[in-house]
Amino acid sequence: MTDGGLSRRRLLGVSGTAAVAVAGAGTAYAVSRGDDAGAAGAPSPTAAPALALDAAVPFRGEHQAGIVTPAQDRLHFVALDVVTTDREQLRALLEQWTRAAERMTAGAEAAPGGLVGGGPNRAPEDTGEAYGLPASGLTITIGYGPSLFDDRFGLAPRRPAALRELPAFTGDQLDPRRTGGDLCIQACANDPQVAVHAVRNLVRLGFGVVAVRWSQLGFGRTSSTSTAQATPRNMFGFKDGTNNLKAEEPEGLAQHVWVGPDDETGGGAWMAGGSYLVARRIRMHVEVWDRTSLQEQEDVIGRDKKEGAPLGQTKEFDAPDFARKSPDGTPAIPMNAHVRLAHESHLRGIRLLRRGYNFTDGSDGVGHLDAGLFFLAYMRDPGRQFVPMQRALAKADGLNEYIEHNGSAVFACPPGLADGEHWGQALFA
Ligand SMILES: C=CC1=C(C)c2cc3[nH]c(cc4nc(cc5[nH]c(cc1n2)c(C)c5CCC(=O)O)C(CCC(=O)O)=C4C)c(C)c3C=C
Numbered sequence: 001m002t003d004g005g006l007s008r009r010r011l012l013g014v015s016g017t018a019a020v021a022v023a024g025a026g027t028a029y030a031v032s033r034g035d036d037a038g039a040a041g042a043p044s045p046t047a048a049p050a051l052a053l054d055a056a057v058p059f060r061g062e063h064q065a066g067i068v069t070p071a072q073d074r075l076h077f078v079a080l081d082v083v084t085t086d087r088e089q090l091r092a093l094l095e096q097w098t099r100a101a102e103r104m105t106a107g108a109e110a111a112p113g114g115l116v117g118g119g120p121n122r123a124p125e126d127t128g129e130a131y132g133l134p135a136s137g138l139t140i141t142i143g144y145g146p147s148l149f150d151d152r153f154g155l156a157p158r159r160p161a162a163l164r165e166l167p168a169f170t171g172d173q174l175d176p177r178r179t180g181g182d183l184c185i186q187a188c189a190n191d192p193q194v195a196v197h198a199v200r201n202l203v204r205l206g207f208g209v210v211a212v213r214w215s216q217l218g219f220g221r222t223s224s225t226s227t228a229q230a231t232p233r234n235m236f237g238f239k240d241g242t243n244n245l246k247a248e249e250p251e252g253l254a255q256h257v258w259v260g261p262d263d264e265t266g267g268g269a270w271m272a273g274g275s276y277l278v279a280r281r282i283r284m285h286v287e288v289w290d291r292t293s294l295q296e297q298e299d300v301i302g303r304d305k306k307e308g309a310p311l312g313q314t315k316e317f318d319a320p321d322f323a324r325k326s327p328d329g330t331p332a333i334p335m336n337a338h339v340r341l342a343h344e345s346h347l348r349g350i351r352l353l354r355r356g357y358n359f360t361d362g363s364d365g366v367g368h369l370d371a372g373l374f375f376l377a378y379m380r381d382p383g384r385q386f387v388p389m390q391r392a393l394a395k396a397d398g399l400n401e402y403i404e405h406n407g408s409a410v411f412a413c414p415p416g417l418a419d420g421e422h423w424g425q426a427l428f429a
Pocket residue numbers: 234236238239240241242243244280282283284301303338339342343344352372373375386389390393399403
């Protein structure tokens with residue numbers, strides 16, 4: 001490991017590592033014996049071992065990395081528009097992106113000799129800011145937006161039936177500058193420089209073919225996607241991701257996350273083994289929240305703040321009892337609590353794999369932080385999962401007083417690649 005890698009690991013507060021694979025994650029990912037329970041207070045006795053921050057995650061596999069891969073700490077997400085009308089240019093870019101992404105996720109430069117190997121008279125083929133840094137758990141996940149399947153590239157017959165623009169929801173305050181996109185790239189890593197480097201180099205390769213439409217940086221994952229991870233906290237200070245789908249639940253993933261071979265997708269079976277991604281930029285009015293009583297905060301979420309236990313229970317992973325009454329006869333978990341409305345028992349069994357990040361993008365110019373949750377969730381069919389769930393939340397969630405959805409997009413993320421395959425092959429078949 002380089003000096004740069006060591007100092008970054010120290011900055012991130014990681015102790016020694018031991019190679020223990022996370023079963024069922026679809027990736028070989030090492031975990032350390034360090035504590036991932038967070039800086040404050042004593043480590044929770046239930047905290048699982050931490051993930052090694054500098055390990056490489058395999059790029060190829062049945063499913064794309066970056067979905068059930070244990071959520072890394074940092075995100076750089078970018079939505080892009082295709083600016084060429086030349087189908088072959090787009091296909092060639094997807095092939096080039098595959099090569100560069102595979103190299104970068106292994107901790108290498110975007111192209112062999114990328115830093116200086118091209119000599120003094122050519123622009124380098126790697127921008128250089130991650131040179132000497134370890135792979136840092138980098139995953140690069142690609143997705144295709146509904147607009148890619150219009151008439152520009154002859155892809156209309158390939159559009160999966162489940163890939164449709166999301167409907168408007170009550171309370172939406174969507175900013176067109178943070179909405180939509182022909183393509184997306186989700187780069188996650190345990191070092192922000194590595195994630196940003198990956199996106200920057202893919203965008204560089206796409207010059208003249210794609211242009212950035214909008215992007216989002218994220219820090220502090222707001223979900224666990226593996227039982228090997230401790231549950232992190234969101235910008236409201238609550239544990240977020242407790243009752244998430246996890247890598248160790250293959251049956252749940254097959255039912256709720258992966259597109260099945262017989263799913264009625266339209267456009268052929270090329271999405272089998274893939275997943276749909278919904279992205280929502282959700283501003284959280286932290287100043288209002290911070291003046292709200294603890295009781296009100298806990299009632300709004302439906303869990304207690306310290307342990308993350310469902311109200312009326314004592315431990316984080318206790319099952320919520322929605323019938324339970326408080327001593328005063330009111331429901332222990334209020335009728336408009338977030339976890340009641342989002343729970344599968346109130347949504348005819350619907351679940352999602354949440355993989356969001358905190359963000360703080362400076363201030364809004366009138367004295368408030370522009371902070372929130374960049375909500376990312378993977379699912380088998382947005383129309384049958386995200387849409388009814390968000391409709392239920394938009395209608396009655398007590399959280400709505402404190403949040404505002406101002407960005408939105410949906411993408412079809414194809415299945416993983418076998419050796420020798422590249423992105424776009426199945427799309428353009
Ligand atoms: C449409 C889906 C969801 C949106 C949008 C959403 C926004 C959002 N959530 C929190 C904080 C928490 N959410 C929690 C649980 C939870 N949230 C969703 C879905 C959406 N959240 C689901 C499906 C669940 C699980 C419900 C269950 O089965 O119990 C929790 C509790 C801990 C946990 O289980 O993760 C918190 C806290 C915020 C702040 C937010 C928007 C900014």
